[in-house]
Every structure is written in structure tokens, then in C-alpha cells.
Amino acid sequence: MPQTPTGLPFDDIRNLIPEMLGPDTAAVKVVREREAHLTKPAGSLGRMEEIVEWLAAWQGAQRPKVTRPLVAVFAGNHGVTDQGIAPFPREVTHQMVANFAAGGAAINQICIAYDLGLKVFELALELPTGDITIEDAMDEKTCAATIAYGMEAVAGGIDLLAIGEMGIGNTTIAAAIMHGLFGGEARDWVGPGTGLNAEGVARKAEVIAKAVARNKGALKDPLEVLRRLGGREIAAMAGAILAGRMQRVPVIVDGYVATSAAAILYAMDPGALDHCLFGHVSAEPAHRRALEIMGKRPLLDLGMRLGEGTGAAMAMGIVKAAAQTHDGMATFADAGVSVSE
Numbered sequence: 001m002p003q004t005p006t007g008l009p010f011d012d013i014r015n016l017i018p019e020m021l022g023p024d025t026a027a028v029k030v031v032r033e034r035e036a037h038l039t040k041p042a043g044s045l046g047r048m049e050e051i052v053e054w055l056a057a058w059q060g061a062q063r064p065k066v067t068r069p070l071v072a073v074f075a076g077n078h079g080v081t082d083q084g085i086a087p088f089p090r091e092v093t094h095q096m097v098a099n100f101a102a103g104g105a106a107i108n109q110i111c112i113a114y115d116l117g118l119k120v121f122e123l124a125l126e127l128p129t130g131d132i133t134i135e136d137a138m139d140e141k142t143c144a145a146t147i148a149y150g151m152e153a154v155a156g157g158i159d160l161l162a163i164g165e166m167g168i169g170n171t172t173i174a175a176a177i178m179h180g181l182f183g184g185e186a187r188d189w190v191g192p193g194t195g196l197n198a199e200g201v202a203r204k205a206e207v208i209a210k211a212v213a214r215n216k217g218a219l220k221d222p223l224e225v226l227r228r229l230g231g232r233e234i235a236a237m238a239g240a241i242l243a244g245r246m247q248r249v250p251v252i253v254d255g256y257v258a259t260s261a262a263a264i265l266y267a268m269d270p271g272a273l274d275h276c277l278f279g280h281v282s283a284e285p286a287h288r289r290a291l292e293i294m295g296k297r298p299l300l301d302l303g304m305r306l307g308e309g310t311g312a313a314m315a316m317g318i319v320k321a322a323a324q325t326h327d328g329m330a331t332f333a334d335a336g337v338s339v340s341e
């Protein structure tokens, strides 16, 4: 029986988990059937074939298409930068948002190359979240409202969503979340981010260890991990992933930071990411570890470590091509090509 609502914002989020839609298995069957008749040896498009089945399952479409793809980039600032864990100053978050608007960032060009929509969600950059070594990142109301705001990325009839972020200091935030959710040692989850040296990485591990130790009693509740150790862009990305599930829009997740948002949902329910494709494995070393724990196989491994949704957008190009190929190819019967004996 559903529990009596208490009116607490997190309960509204928690209540969505059992409501998540499942895969459309009938659509997958139709795709498999067509796949078998296309003019190519069976299985010869490898993972592209799996991708089309994944699209069918989560778009709920027997003939899946990617005609309105969107890359959503969420930007937030972090009080933990006061601890000297990032080589670039916090103003860079705002400056890069201006660069996105002017079309000068890497993500702008990848979106042009693959004809992808791009929307940037700026999340109160003038109000960094609390320094997680001494206080909670957010209160419950802010965290829940930001998750809800992220859900707005799934709007306007989009048929595929890629999520990425921009936020100086957020590889520290991602590492704290991963350490909080998946345990181990802080050093297992830490990396150079935008370019820390070995000494900086060691200092960053101490900062992460301190933040997680402060919250030892609350690590069993993933939404509390998000509220205490997270950031606004992480909360918004978690909301976008959930909204994709509810509205039948499959989601491509970017690098280490975006994966930390996905990990919150995974910890709530391991099936919560079934509609997600992990676009790439970042060069941030702990990304691979996180994906392995969650049993996810990334599509690309290009040595990228930029964020901004760039790895997810690269994968989106492949997903678009997979859908187009399945949709547009001739069958053996159409083309008069002899079948195998």
C-alpha cells in the first residue's frame, strides 16, 4: 500500500521510483524482427543493433527515431572550492556559461557537427553550495526543488537527451558522492579533474575523506548523500534522468560528474538507470570504477575529461546514426538481395 504522504519534498522524489516505467518489450520485438531482414549479415552492426533495441525499449517506439536530440548542460558552483581542490577559480563556471552562449565551447562545436540541440541550465551560480567539509551542501527544500528543475530538461518533444555539466570543483563533489555511496577509500575516487598535480590530488583526497566522515551516519540514504555532499548541477541531472524515464526519453550520461548524479538513482534502485546509456568513460580514473560497480559498459573511450556533455554528445552522434541506419536500410526482399543459405 502507498504510504501516507508526509509532505516532505524528498518523499515526492522517493515516490517516483516505484512509478518508473519499464521497457517496451513489444517494441523491442518489432525492431529485432526488422533487424533480421535488413540487407546485412545477421549481427554485423554489433553494438549499433543493441542501441536501436535500447531506443525502442525506452522510447516505446517500434520504429525508433532520433529527430529531436538535446544536450542539456547544467552549471553550478561549489563552496568546497574554498579548500583549494581545483586549479581554476570559481569564476570560470560563469565565464564558461557565457562561452556556451557565445558558441565558443567544445560542446557547441560537437552539437553543430552532429546537429544536436543544446540548452544550458544555469543554477544560481552566485550562490555556491555549502563547503561540504564543514556544512551540508544544500537544505532539503533546495535539493528537491533543484531535482524538480532538472526534470524540465525533458520538454518540447525531444526524443533523446544527453546530460552534462559545468562546475569548477565538481570532480571533488562527484568523488565525495561516489565514496559516500560505494565506500572504499577517498583515494579510490579522486583524480586530477581539470589538472591537479599529485600533491593536489592527495590534498583533494583528504578533503573528500573529511566531508564523507562528517556524514557517516547518513550515507545509507542516497538523497541525503546528494543533499549533504552534492551540488545543484548534480541534483538537476538526477532529476533529468528520472524525467527521461517517466516521459519515455532515453538518456545518455556524460563523464564522471554526470555519472555521480546517475549513481544517486542507482543507489535508490539499481534498475533506475536501465534507460541510460553511458556515452563514454572519462579519463578521470575513478569513472571506470564507478561504471564497473554499476555494471555499465560505456560506449566510447576517447581519453576525454572535459565534461560539458561532450562525451555524451559524441555518443549521441553514434546513436543517431544507429537509428537512421535501422530506419532507412532496405530489407533483403525490398532490394532483391539473396539471403544466406
Ligand SMILES: O=C(O)c1ccc[n+]([C@@H]2O[C@H](COP(=O)([O-])O)[C@@H](O)[C@H]2O)c1
Pocket (backbone or CB within 6 Å): 085, 086, 087, 088, 165, 166, 167, 168, 169, 170, 171, 172, 192, 193, 194, 195, 254, 255, 256, 257, 258, 282, 283, 284, 287, 304, 305, 306, 307, 308
Ligand atoms: O565528468 C568528467 O569526467 C570530468 C572530468 C574532469 C573535469 N571535468 C570538468 O571540469 C570541471 C571540474 O573539474 P575540477 O578540477 O574543477 O573539479 C567541471 O566543469 C567538469 O565539467 C569533468
Ligand SMILES: Cc1cc2nc[nH]c2cc1C
Pocket (backbone or CB within 6 Å): 088, 092, 096, 165, 166, 167, 194, 306, 307, 308
Ligand atoms: C576552461 C574550462 C572548460 C570547462 N568545461 C568544463 N569544465 C571546464 C573547466 C575549465 C577550466
